[in-house]
Amino acid sequence: MKTVFSRMAIAASFVCASFVYAGSTHAEDFFTYASGKLLLTGGVSQVEGAAGGGLTPWAVIGSYGSRGQTGANAYYTTIGTQDYKITSYGALIGIHDRVELSYARQDFDTQQVGAALGLGAGYTISQDTIGVKVKLIGDAVLEQDSWLPQIAVGAQFKSNKNGDLVKALGARDDQSTDYYISATKLLLAQGILLNGTLRATKANQFGILGYGGQDNAYHLQAEGSVAYLLNRHLAVGAEFRTKPDNLGVAKEGGAVDIFAAYALNKHLSLTLAYADLGNIVTRRQSGLYVSLQGGF
Amino acid sequence: MKSVSLGVMAGMLLFCSVPAFAQTYPASAPSAATAPVISSDGKLYGDFGGHDGLVALMDDFMVILLADPRTKDFFVAVDQTRVKWELVSQFCQILGGGCTYTGKDMKTVHAKLGVHQADFLALVEDLQIAMDRKHIPFRAQNQLLAALAPQHRDVVTEP
Numbered sequence: 190m191k192t193v194f195s196r197m198a199i200a201a202s203f204v205c206a207s208f209v210y211a212g213s214t215h216a217e218d219f220f221t222y223a224s225g226k227l228l229l230t231g232g233v234s235q236v237e238g239a240a241g242g243g244l245t246p247w248a249v250i251g252s253y254g255s256r257g258q259t260g261a262n263a264y265y266t267t268i269g270t271q272d273y274k275i276t277s278y279g280a281l282i283g284i285h286d287r288v289e290l291s292y293a294r295q296d297f298d299t300q301q302v303g304a305a306l307g308l309g310a311g312y313t314i315s316q317d318t319i320g321v322k323v324k325l326i327g328d329a330v331l332e333q334d335s336w337l338p339q340i341a342v343g344a345q346f347k348s349n350k351n352g353d354l355v356k357a358l359g360a361r362d363d364q365s366t367d368y369y370i371s372a373t374k375l376l377l378a379q380g381i382l383l384n385g386t387l388r389a390t391k392a393n394q395f396g397i398l399g400y401g402g403q404d405n406a407y408h409l410q411a412e413g414s415v416a417y418l419l420n421r422h423l424a425v426g427a428e429f430r431t432k433p434d435n436l437g438v439a440k441e442g443g444a445v446d447i448f449a450a451y452a453l454n455k456h457l458s459l460t461l462a463y464a465d466l467g468n469i470v471t472r473r474q475s476g477l478y479v480s481l482q483g484g485f
Numbered sequence: 486m487k488s489v490s491l492g493v494m495a496g497m498l499l500f501c502s503v504p505a506f507a508q509t510y511p512a513s514a515p516s517a518a519t520a521p522v523i524s525s526d527g528k529l530y531g532d533f534g535g536h537d538g539l540v541a542l543m544d545d546f547m548v549i550l551l552a553d554p555r556t557k558d559f560f561v562a563v564d565q566t567r568v569k570w571e572l573v574s575q576f577c578q579i580l581g582g583g584c585t586y587t588g589k590d591m592k593t594v595h596a597k598l599g600v601h602q603a604d605f606l607a608l609v610e611d612l613q614i615a616m617d618r619k620h621i622p623f624r625a626q627n628q629l630l631a632a633l634a635p636q637h638r639d640v641v642t643e644p
Binding site for chain 1: 521523601602603606609610613617623624627628630631632634635637643644
């Protein structure tokens, strides 16, 4: 808990410092002279820590490090739905615009549902995810005379911290690995970014409810993002992500969101979204998604 | 030291390519990859303010490039007037302004400059800042950048 607060304090001071700085005339110039990729082209941190949209990994390598450079960023995301409060935070390193390593922690606060289930109000289920992503081919931004998207493959090693509970709910395991392939293309002249991701997963509710259930097989899921660039700093868009429906105790549905991502500069961005996460145990869950990302 | 020699080299290459010296040093044929024409109705060219707009844009652009620690070494020692002139000519052709870019192709010009991908992206960023300051519509900016982006294959020579 203390860590979370100190992270938030760091993030808050980031915000304050940046806005103060933005007030001066040439703030943008100072910040823009950071190295690397163009603003927003590294995506933001998705809920499991990889660079992408809010829900979905993209084929881009996170951070502003371009070829020959290494960059890093950290994020803090909160989603408040009808019954739950989900927080996710973590960090990633982008190495030479080729390899991305990430870590994410998700805390799923069951609030009053926890009390109703006899777990105690505010019972929290947690998941750690270590991610690796490798760019295989293409350049989403620079190859504007080609239709070939940037393509990357990734793995997310997931570990649920409440194994006894999720197994009691019917999950087969408290550890599992997701594998995905993403294709991302920026249609710059049109100002549109497209992403498609295929994921093989055993995870129930991103892994919050463990892995495997009625069967212990990998399920192939589709994810997609579309974003429209309004200006250099601001993109709006929508995403979807299907999830397996493999846990006997409750139905699981797909997730969608609409988002606006604002990059103040290369060191700070804010993403606001309205996310519908589908049915999670009790009923359909939707709410405001707020994510702050800082990096260098 | 490196930056000075790069600048001198750039200056020499551009020196050879300006029309005033074209009789002495015939310019190579402009390649389609260097300056593809992406608009023909004059509207996009108009979004940039036509010839005068491009000249003013390049004046600002050069100031920004020289102030940017990431890019200034490439431009500080070159004939900046000539570089701006070449860029006006190239952008004018791309935007459908009816110009013909007669300068050397991008690969030849940048062959020995040692440009990294980060340098290329820094220049793109500075161009975006310059275009923003001239209030060129975002969509028009991106159409130009989309036409210029593939030049990275000729300009970026370092891994």
